[in-house]
Amino acid sequence: MIGFVALLLIGIAIGTRILTPDPVGGLxxxxxxxxxxxxxxxxxxxxxxxxGDGYIRIGNPATIRQGPAADGASPGPGLVVEALTIEPYDIAGDLVVPIDSIEWAASVRPGSGLETAYRQATGAAPAPSASP
Structure with missing residues (x-):
């Protein structure tokens, strides 16, 4: 009887994994x-x-924090994107994060200011030129 219950629980666990969408995989x-x-x-x-189970990997990671507006003239704070592969972080490789520590995750809209700032911070796009 105990073997049957164990087998049933294993079957339920496998079935749940197969039928439940994987939000990280989808993202x-x-x-x-x-x-x-x-x-x-x-x-x-x-x-x-x-x-693997319980973790996500963030490739070419950067961090976002509030800071002065990028143009220096706009009122209020802006966002500052810093690559984690440069000082003071010096991370060599991907960032691995436990899934249970994630509050939320979302795709960044292509062409948005955040995507542009990320690509500039990580060297995938040229930095903006200084205004004369």
Whole structure:
């Protein structure tokens, strides 16, 4: 009887995994850039892939924080995107995050200011030229 119950529970667990959509896999399948907010408020930007059970991998990671507006003339704070592969972070490779520490994750709209800032911070796009 115990063997039957154990087999039944294993079957339910496998069936649930097969039938339940994988939100991380779905997010990663969209391609492009995603942003992930973790417990504590840190927000990361990069290319999300699943990394085994319970983890995601953020490729070419960057962090987002509030800072002065990019043009210096706009009132209020702007967003600052910093690659994690440069000082003071010096991360060599991907960032691995436990799924249970994620508050939310979303794809970044292609062509948005955030995507442009991310690509500039990571060297995938040229930095804006200074105005004369």
């Amino acid at each position: 990663a399948a969209t391609g492009g850039v995603q942003q992930v907010r973790v417990n504590g408020g840190a927000v990361y930007v990069g290319v999300v892939t699943k990394s």
